[in-house]
Amino acid sequence: MAALHDRPPAVIAVATAVVGALIALVLGLVTFGVQATVHPDGVPLAVAVGADAPPQLRGVADKLAAGGAAEVSWRVSTPEEARDLLSRQEVYGVLELAPGGATVVLSGAVNPSGTQVAQQVLGGVAQGAGMQARVVTLDPASAAGRTAPLAASALLWIAGLVAAAAFTLLARRPSRLGRLVGVATSTVLGVAVVAGFFTLWDPALPLGGGVLGYLALVGAAFALVQGALLRLFGIRAMAVLGPLYLIAPSVAGQVPELLAPAYRALLWSWTPFRFSTEGLRALLHGGSPDAAQVWVFVALAAVGLVVVLLPRQERQPDLADGVVDVGVDQADRLPGAQRQHTA
Structure with missing residues (x-):
């Protein structure tokens, strides 16, 4: 069967247009569709x-x-x-x-x-x-205090995603140690970026051990899940990990009573961004996250860590098609069975 790039240009043009329309359809459903169907319900x-x-x-x-x-x-x-x-x-x-x-x-x-x-x-x-x-x-919140919880979740996701994708593309022989170093580094730097923005936006925002520890847990869980999916599926995993970022503002930024029932069940119910956003909002106002807002990320980090630490399968060298070892003599490069001696 001929590959797509061997097809006539008109066929390629139609196929790429269909792909673009499908991507627009999916992204429209999970982003603008959420906002367009917002309506109070209970x-x-x-x-x-x-x-x-x-x-x-x-x-x-x-x-x-x-x-x-x-x-x-x-x-x-x-x-x-x-x-x-x-x-x-x-x-x-x-x-x-x-x-x-x-x-x-x-x-x-x-x-x-x-x-x-x-x-x-x-x-x-x-x-x-x-x-x-x-x-x-x-417990009044400034404009920065209202924006910070969702912004922190999205920024931690982006920091880990870019780092993991670049590692997948650039590392020729990625090792488990290398992946773990990447996860740790991206988590630390991601938390530092978020903490820096908090200080810049509103110096009154708390940055105690509870807030920084929760940010580190969320950042590590994100980085481990991203690293695990990229290890299993390669750069193709970006087709899932990338659009997930777009869901954060549209879904996690709403209370469930404002979402259409379909979006509430299919997106809001499981997206990790809403757990991290609400958990961080509680910490910024002197409270503490619910148990689910902690254990979701502990579970994500554990699953991601297991996949990242799986031993790598060594690839077996492939023999060239149609080539048979005929015992070439190393001295004169002629098949030993057919070598003839002249008087």
């Missing part, structure tokens, strides 16, 4: 009413909870309980109702996309009830 919010609040305020809270709107999931509680729910990110915002007015309570530790939706909905509800609402933000 966004968790709380409405808080004090125990001594007038009956009409309690009626407003009960009416909201019984409204049944698919876009929002309401929880009615006291102000203290509601703020505790917000600190644990079980809700994205709180509307506190009091005789003196309404208060919209937000948190800088919540994913900015969830906070934005919460502020819009809660402010609209207060306005609809004829109340002036003031906004209070717990």
Whole structure:
């Protein structure tokens, strides 16, 4: 069967156009498609009413909870309980109702996309009830603090990916030690780059042992997985590893309640970027990552390390097709069986 480059130019042109269209289709689905289908669905919010609040305020809270709107999931509680729910990110915002007015309570530790939706909905509800609402933000985050968690995840992925791909292309006889040195070096340098950006963007961002250790865990897990896939499939693995970077901003930057169900199940549910982003956001606001946000990267690093350390299979030299050893005599380069002696 003739290779593609031996085909007529018109055939090659059509084939390459089809490949380009398929790549655009896939990337459009996993990047712009996520953003184009964003719609609130069950966004968790709380409405808080004090125990001594007038009956009409309690009626407003009960009416909201019984409204049944698919876009929002309401929880009615006291102000203290509601703020505790917000600190644990079980809700994205709180509307506190009091005789003196309404208060919209937000948190800088919540994913900015969830906070934005919460502020819009809660402010609209207060306005609809004829109340002036003031906004209070717990654990406020600067613009850098809101950007840093997702940016760090993407930068660590890029640092490891470029290093692993270049090593695959340039190393003629890659060894296990060489791969491990590359993983360690790219992790250290990647964390240094991220820490430098944090300091440049906002010197108030914490860079203690917890933050740096978590960045190192994420960077090492990324580098090991990338190195493992590149070892198994060669540079062809870039067809998977490259597009994964494009998923990070579109999927990990959203709360799941804003994603279409298909994207929530097929992309958000497993992408490592959302674990690293939310884990780092918790650390930057004085909290700690959930168990899943740690063990996912421990598991990725362990699997990647096993593949990187697998012994290399030695390739056997191939005999040339159709060549048979006929016992050539080393003295006169003639077949020994046919050598003739002259008198």
